[in-house]
Amino acid sequence: MRRHEHLPPPHSKPMSLRRLAASAPGRYAIAVLSVGLALLLQKAAWPFMPTSPFLFFFLAVMFSGWWGGWGPGLLSIGLAALLADHFFLSPANSLSVTAGDGVALSLFTVLSLLMTRLNTALRQTSMERAVLLERERLARARAETEQARFHALLMQAPAIVALFQGADHVLTLSNPLSTALLGQRALLGKPLRESVPELAPQGFLALMDRVYSAGAPYTGQETSWSFLQADGSTKTYVLDLVLQPIRDVHGRIDGVACFAFDRSESVLARQRMEELNTALKRSKEQYQGFVSQSTEGIFRLETHQPLPIAQPVQAQVDAILEHGYIAECNDAMARMYGLESAAALTGTRLGKLLVREDPHNQESIKAFIRGGYRLEEAESHEATHDGRPRVFINNLVGVIEKEHLVSAWGTQRDVTEQRRAEEALRHSEERLRIAVNSAAIGTWDLNLVTGAYQCDERCRQLFGLSTAVSLRIDAIRSGVYPEDLERFERELARAFTPSSGGDFRIEYRTLGTEDGVARWVSVHGRAFFNEQARAVRFTGTVLDVSERRRTEASTRFLAEASAVLSSSLDYENTLSNVARLTVPELADWCTVDLKPPGEPFRRVAVATAVPEDAEFARQVKNIHLDLEKYSAHPSAQAFLRQQPVLIEQIHLERFLENARSDEHTRLIRTLQPLSFIAVPLVERGRAFGVLSFFSTRSGRRYTARDLTFLEELAHRMALSVENARLYREAQEAIRLRDEFLSIASHELKTPLTPLSLKLQMLSREVKRQPDSPLRRSVEDYIVIGTRQVKKLSELVSDLLDVTRIAGGRLRLEPEPVTLDLLIREVAARYEPEAARLGSRLQLELQGSVEGHWDRLRLEQVITNLVDNAIKYGAGKPIHVGLHTRENQAWLHVRDEGIGIAPQYLSSIFGRFERAVSERHYGGLGLGLYITRTIVEAMGGSIHAESVLGEGATFTLALPLTPGESAAQDSSEEPSEADSATRDT
Numbered sequence: 001m002r003r004h005e006h007l008p009p010p011h012s013k014p015m016s017l018r019r020l021a022a023s024a025p026g027r028y029a030i031a032v033l034s035v036g037l038a039l040l041l042q043k044a045a046w047p048f049m050p051t052s053p054f055l056f057f058f059l060a061v062m063f064s065g066w067w068g069g070w071g072p073g074l075l076s077i078g079l080a081a082l083l084a085d086h087f088f089l090s091p092a093n094s095l096s097v098t099a100g101d102g103v104a105l106s107l108f109t110v111l112s113l114l115m116t117r118l119n120t121a122l123r124q125t126s127m128e129r130a131v132l133l134e135r136e137r138l139a140r141a142r143a144e145t146e147q148a149r150f151h152a153l154l155m156q157a158p159a160i161v162a163l164f165q166g167a168d169h170v171l172t173l174s175n176p177l178s179t180a181l182l183g184q185r186a187l188l189g190k191p192l193r194e195s196v197p198e199l200a201p202q203g204f205l206a207l208m209d210r211v212y213s214a215g216a217p218y219t220g221q222e223t224s225w226s227f228l229q230a231d232g233s234t235k236t237y238v239l240d241l242v243l244q245p246i247r248d249v250h251g252r253i254d255g256v257a258c259f260a261f262d263r264s265e266s267v268l269a270r271q272r273m274e275e276l277n278t279a280l281k282r283s284k285e286q287y288q289g290f291v292s293q294s295t296e297g298i299f300r301l302e303t304h305q306p307l308p309i310a311q312p313v314q315a316q317v318d319a320i321l322e323h324g325y326i327a328e329c330n331d332a333m334a335r336m337y338g339l340e341s342a343a344a345l346t347g348t349r350l351g352k353l354l355v356r357e358d359p360h361n362q363e364s365i366k367a368f369i370r371g372g373y374r375l376e377e378a379e380s381h382e383a384t385h386d387g388r389p390r391v392f393i394n395n396l397v398g399v400i401e402k403e404h405l406v407s408a409w410g411t412q413r414d415v416t417e418q419r420r421a422e423e424a425l426r427h428s429e430e431r432l433r434i435a436v437n438s439a440a441i442g443t444w445d446l447n448l449v450t451g452a453y454q455c456d457e458r459c460r461q462l463f464g465l466s467t468a469v470s471l472r473i474d475a476i477r478s479g480v481y482p483e484d485l486e487r488f489e490r491e492l493a494r495a496f497t498p499s500s501g502g503d504f505r506i507e508y509r510t511l512g513t514e515d516g517v518a519r520w521v522s523v524h525g526r527a528f529f530n531e532q533a534r535a536v537r538f539t540g541t542v543l544d545v546s547e548r549r550r551t552e553a554s555t556r557f558l559a560e561a562s563a564v565l566s567s568s569l570d571y572e573n574t575l576s577n578v579a580r581l582t583v584p585e586l587a588d589w590c591t592v593d594l595k596p597p598g599e600p601f602r603r604v605a606v607a608t609a610v611p612e613d614a615e616f617a618r619q620v621k622n623i624h625l626d627l628e629k630y631s632a633h634p635s636a637q638a639f640l641r642q643q644p645v646l647i648e649q650i651h652l653e654r655f656l657e658n659a660r661s662d663e664h665t666r667l668i669r670t671l672q673p674l675s676f677i678a679v680p681l682v683e684r685g686r687a688f689g690v691l692s693f694f695s696t697r698s699g700r701r702y703t704a705r706d707l708t709f710l711e712e713l714a715h716r717m718a719l720s721v722e723n724a725r726l727y728r729e730a731q732e733a734i735r736l737r738d739e740f741l742s743i744a745s746h747e748l749k750t751p752l753t754p755l756s757l758k759l760q761m762l763s764r765e766v767k768r769q770p771d772s773p774l775r776r777s778v779e780d781y782i783v784i785g786t787r788q789v790k791k792l793s794e795l796v797s798d799l800l801d802v803t804r805i806a807g808g809r810l811r812l813e814p815e816p817v818t819l820d821l822l823i824r825e826v827a828a829r830y831e832p833e834a835a836r837l838g839s840r841l842q843l844e845l846q847g848s849v850e851g852h853w854d855r856l857r858l859e860q861v862i863t864n865l866v867d868n869a870i871k872y873g874a875g876k877p878i879h880v881g882l883h884t885r886e887n888q889a890w891l892h893v894r895d896e897g898i899g900i901a902p903q904y905l906s907s908i909f910g911r912f913e914r915a916v917s918e919r920h921y922g923g924l925g926l927g928l929y930i931t932r933t934i935v936e937a938m939g940g941s942i943h944a945e946s947v948l949g950e951g952a953t954f955t956l957a958l959p960l961t962p963g964e965s966a967a968q969d970s971s972e973e974p975s976e977a978d979s980a981t982r983d984t
Helices: 015-020 024-045 055-068 070-087 099-156 176-181 204-214 264-293 313-323 331-336 359-370 416-438 457-463 473-478 482-495 546-565 571-582 611-621 634-641 652-658 662-671 704-767 775-806 819-836 855-872 927-937 976-983
Strands: 160-165 170-174 218-228 234-247 253-262 297-308 324-329 374-383 389-401 404-414 441-447 453-455 503-511 518-529 535-544 589-594 602-608 645-647 675-683 686-695 815-818 841-845 850-853 878-885 888-894 941-946 952-959
Touching: 024 055, 024 070, 055 070, 055 099, 070 099, 160 176, 176 253, 204 218, 204 234, 204 253, 234 264, 297 313, 297 331, 297 389, 313 324, 313 359, 331 404, 359 374, 359 389, 389 416, 441 457, 457 518, 457 535, 473 482, 482 503, 482 518, 518 546, 546 571, 546 704, 571 589, 571 602, 571 704, 589 611, 589 634, 602 611, 611 662, 634 645, 634 675, 634 686, 645 704, 652 662, 675 704, 686 704, 704 775, 815 819, 815 855, 819 841, 819 850, 819 855, 819 878, 819 888, 850 855, 850 952, 855 878, 855 888, 855 927, 855 952, 927 941
Parallel strands: 841 878
Antiparallel strands: 160 170, 160 253, 218 234, 234 253, 297 324, 297 404, 374 389, 389 404, 441 453, 441 535, 503 518, 518 535, 589 602, 589 686, 645 675, 675 686, 815 850, 878 888, 888 952, 941 952
8 A cells, every 4th residue: 555545535525435435444335336336327328328338437436546545446447347348348248358348448447547546646645735734734833832932931031132133133022121221212123223323333233244244143251332221321231242143944144133141230249359359468469479479588587485685795696596496488598498398498497507607607697686686788608408508698687575586587698609600700701811812703892982992912903903003993994895895884883873772793804904815804793872872882802704705605606607517518618607707706817728639728718807907818818738848837737647736826937937938928927926726627537628727916825725626616617518528429329310210211111112012912913813712811911911011101100200300300381271071081091990909980070170280290190199099999989079169179089998097197298108018009109209299380289188997088289370380490491201201
């Protein structure tokens, strides 16, 4: 039985039938009665309707199905079919069935079943609708009851409740407490902004808007709000406030519910209690805070019995030491004795703490007694619990009652470390004075008011001052290198500005008083100001940082030189650029001489630091090294020995011995070289040149440190020259390889053409002999041979294309091309191959797509993509699509084969790159490389997408409008190899 068949029929039916249909026997009885009634009616109407033997039986089936469902309905169908066959179908009064009567009975049965199905569905729907209507009525009644109960609850709630509707926050409900809060104003049905304007500046409306728009509730604890009252006054309430968004049946926010509790009285009471507690605790906290937080020890002394003050002083001292003890103290005092808390020190006898034999302690207690039982800033020597000596400064006040000392209050400060520090300071000042005098650092102290100063000798040297010059700001300024003077003045002016704090930090160059050579110094000083913000003192230190600056400059120079050396493969030009870099940073002059194997020296570069020496530079460049005549020259020695040569101080007359001519001698005397370095350029254990550096005008003196640095520079220059030579050799090898590939490909292609013609002739000859027993075998060999010749021809063409691309000889011959027709031609040509491998080419082409491209090259691209798809398609369909978008033609070739691993997607368009093993798939890995090159030459692009095991998609985009191809060189004529390839 179907669901709900146990439910009673709809209420609209007669009550007697409803009771009868309430039970299963009753429903079947209704079915039998309805069929019986239909039989009587059918017999009565039969004389008038002999052609309709089933009319009233249909009504019986409909009635039975409506009241009883499937069971009574099927019973009525069966009874009606039997009665109709017995009484109304020929032969009458018989249950035999003819062919025509069988069809009629079958139609009756089918229609009756459909009618029963429809009636039972309608009956079920009607019953469900009645149940739903009853449930809706009950739910509405419950909702109205609950709404009334909720409204009564809100109105009687001990909280402030208000409901607001819409974005304007129209007040729709306000309980008595809410009405009283709002000053007994009639506000229902009015927008909150207009009815309670005083809430706007307090930010309440902004909270309401935020809750309404964002849908996030707001909760505020003890928030303060002011409301106008009926008498015009303003009353402030402290509320616990909750704003909650209200949503309609569709879940949209249509209002805000406000719940609040008045905390004004409790907050006021709490504030009063807190103020009272604060007042009660303040005095105690002040005392305890002072005592506990004090870094000084605070204590109270007592004696076991009051001490009479009339007895002699020494007797009082002994009594205090013997009977006095710590009655009360703070933690700070306990820590002075190495104890953790005051409780550990409380009760300790005074004589145990003080060193009785120490005269300081005896005198301190005597001073306390003689001072009227008051003591200020007295020193005592005591001991901690573990016996370590400490020094304290004490203040003590005694309490006198009835001529007796009953107690004393005091403070104690530990100055042990201070005393030790003072002693250590005296020793360290002496050591510092000795260290400063012996170190490379200089110190100064200048009184800007009186002109008095202190300055050590090192400071004078670093500032570039002679011993006869007084230390003044002007004197320090005079030693500054001219190029750094402006920066020095700027920093000095800033240091003498009170807002800067007086700090003076700068690194600059000074001119030495002895050799005149610039040195770098780091100066750190401070200016001190008086109450009128005037600088009155200037003190600081100065340190020689020339070495650090040289190291930084060397590192920076090597980085710049390395960048220049790697910027070009023309090593002679690169060496000239590096030589220009060295002046004036490393030298006043730099020369570069090269000697290729079997050739004399050539001077390829001369660089000078001073533009006025340009004419001398031209003369120097015309002077070449001669190893046979002038082998003693320092540069020649460096080359022959492959070792650097350093001349820290040039003796001019000895240097002139290496002069080539009188003109060379005059040139040397004019330039006056002072210091010289020659460094060989060595490659693979063989010298091929020499770098020469010398100073003139700058007065620079080269040292062993400069020699090490210039050796490193020469080493990098030699590596650059070697890299350039290796690159040229590699380029030449690549050129020879490409030339060989071009010749070999051309030579390989020459015998392929006659071989292909011979195979075609053999194929025609075999077809002329259809009865030959060798025909099938020969045809198979011809097919295989033709396929292999085609494959070899394609491989040779690929090699030719690669050599053409590498040599920049790939030419395009654009012409109007109908791309969809070209795709169909290629597809038709590859249909047999695809079918042989079990694949099927599916074309999804837009209408006619025309563009301006190289037809043969574009056909090569399509062929490569389709051939790849067939090769790796694993016998599954190949999809070729074409459409236009954004003035471009888009070609998609997709297979459902093995796919491409993700790590190969970025490299498959490279030369000789493969994504699969060459053991399972043939080819040189050139097809996609040639395809990409041709596409890009036409101004297009190509990329691949793939999921391993699910196939790959190659997408090609070509511009529809003619454009200048990147790889086309219109100035070149087609080569013979190009023409041969196109003819083939």
